[in-house]
Amino acid sequence: MSVVTHAEKIVQIITSSSLESRLVDTFEEIGIAGYTVFNVRGDGDTGIQDSHIDGDTNILIMIVTTPESYERLMEALNKYKRKGQHLMVFSMNTEVLY
């Protein structure tokens, strides 16, 4: 029996936890209902991010989306980038099992 999977996109965003609620609002606005958030640690341009205080807590948001929603999502995220917000956004093609 062969398993049927669907071609979708996976988008990952590394950013400050202070942006989480705003990003979630944006997801809702563009019709993305599901996402997963991880607390992550690291270092980079914005200094050490080790979850000691709210100001140095980074999160990784993972979204699996259809190719149509993907375009809208990337446009919305690009708006944040243009305002100077620090977001690392990367995406990959993925196969999803329903």
Add this chain to the structure above:
Amino acid sequence: MSGFDSLLIPAVLFFALGVFARLIKSDLKFPEGMGKGISLYLLMAIGLKGGAELAKADFGIAFQSIFWAFIMGLVIPMIGYALLRFRDRIDPFNAAAITAHYGSVSAATFLTAIAFLETSGIAHESYPIIMMVIMESPAIIIGLVLAMLARKKLAKSKPAGEGQEVESLNTGALLKEAFTNGSVVLLMGAMLVGALASPEAMEKVYPFSNEIFMGVLCLFLLEMGIEAAKRIKSFKNAGATLISFGIIMPLIGGTIGVFVGVTLLGFSPAGAMLVAILGSSASYIAVPPAMRYGVPEANPSFYLTLTLGVTFPFNVVIGIPMFYQMAIWYSGL
């Protein structure tokens, strides 16, 4: 207690231990989230203690304390901004974000100052606790306004379509977040509980709010020591101007605090020292998240290095005993 003795209170020694542990690359570390949990306890305990005291307080002085705290919260960041922008040394966005931290307060520094007084058996007024609550937020407004002005100026100097998108941030939502910040809500709420609960009922809570307080503060400062030492590697990145600012600004803010405490509010040297610590300390709880979103052009590494790596250790080791001596001297004039 004066001079070197002031360093020999357990909380400060644990801070030194944290710095030492990090410098020798020890694997000593706190479980994730524990620091945040301990700071919730500390805010709650100080709120309960302060509330119980304030229930017996004079409303006239309490009102004056609130007024001057608000003024300090507005004036100190403006002085800081002028200093940072002197000869265009620091760009306006970083200057706005950094100075907002200095107008706000560090609860951990304030609690260490209380530990310094209580270990020595020196009585102090409880009004500075309510001043701490008031001073958490006004500086955020100043930081946001300064950054907004800088953004407008930048947009005018650049031809249309070039550079970053200048779109107004939702300032109202940002201010609401500043005033409903978790630490502000907890501190205010605990003070209210402390003021409303009957003294007999409050006695039952004393083991939690008073007796273990110093021990928990030691644990917290141990973690703060580790965190402060982590920032040392960012000193080079921040540069000499910013590092010097991290020491000069608390001296200015503390001196203003001594003046406000002694002359304007008529506090004892101990109470005036607590006001000085409010003026000299820099926030690392309420302000950084607000600046990360509100002033994204600024580099978070700069303000966190300054507040945690420079100003916090400076105040804990030098500022607290120094401002206490300054308040004694000034009160005697």
